[in-house]
Amino acid sequence: MGKVTVITSGKGGTGKSTVTAGLGAALVRRGNRVLTIDCDAGMRGIDLMLGVSGELVFDIADIVNGNCSPSSAIYPSKAVPELFVLPAPQNVRDIVSPYIMQKLIAVLRKYYDHILIDCPAGIGTGFESAVAAADQAVLVVNAEPLSVRSCDQVRAKLSGCGVEVKRLIINRFNERKFRRSGSFADLDAVIDKAGARLLGIVPEDNASAAAAQKGEPIEGRRKMVYALDRIAARLDGVNAPLEI
């Protein structure tokens, strides 16, 4: 039975989709069978990042509406062979209900070691569906006051939806900018305020982020890949020490 992890954030644009795609690739490198599910209906992006946007015919709503079999809507990534993508519907009115998400993922998890769900920003439309079948949530924050503060609402809403295990990724971290901003005394203050156990820190890495935006692989000795490999190891239960 695969582990189902939803990637969330309060504030938008913290890097959820980039982390979902990159972490999926890192879990594949560890030999896992991995499915990414895009739940950001109307604003989907995982298909683009994983290089399948050109061939999309079906999405998750088509499975639910009986237009296709599940396997017809699951695409192998062009950027990362052996990583699979189940796209979000193009229209928010086609969001799949939380109940149906639970039923669908109960079946899909038999075929994968990890399912990563890319959640829309915030706790509005689509949140409950995205988290409905999750065993755990990862909150992706930037080390900025607004981003960190928004975790309070997300944590509360996750608990309301029955997702009790919450971990934290601090993304796009740039030590020089962090010190210069003076918003927090140190990273411990960020973690305390976010209120979740730290899973890892992903540095700011504009080259990798730009490659991901274009659906290009981000393999190689890049800062982001190194950090995501360590996070993937932790998700697999391996003791990879945190580097703060």
Ligand SMILES: Nc1ncnc2c1ncn2[C@@H]1O[C@H](COP(=O)(O)OP(=O)(O)OP(=O)(O)O)[C@@H](O)[C@H]1O
């Ligand atoms: N570690 C990083 N270093 C540099 N840039 C990054 C990093 N992570 C993400 N980005 C950039 O930040 C922007 C937002 O990333 P992304 O789309 O993944 O965020 P998101 O949380 O999914 O946004 P939304 O809330 O709109 O769904 C993109 O331009 C992306 O390339």
Ligand SMILES: [Mg+2]
């Ligand atoms: Mg996104």
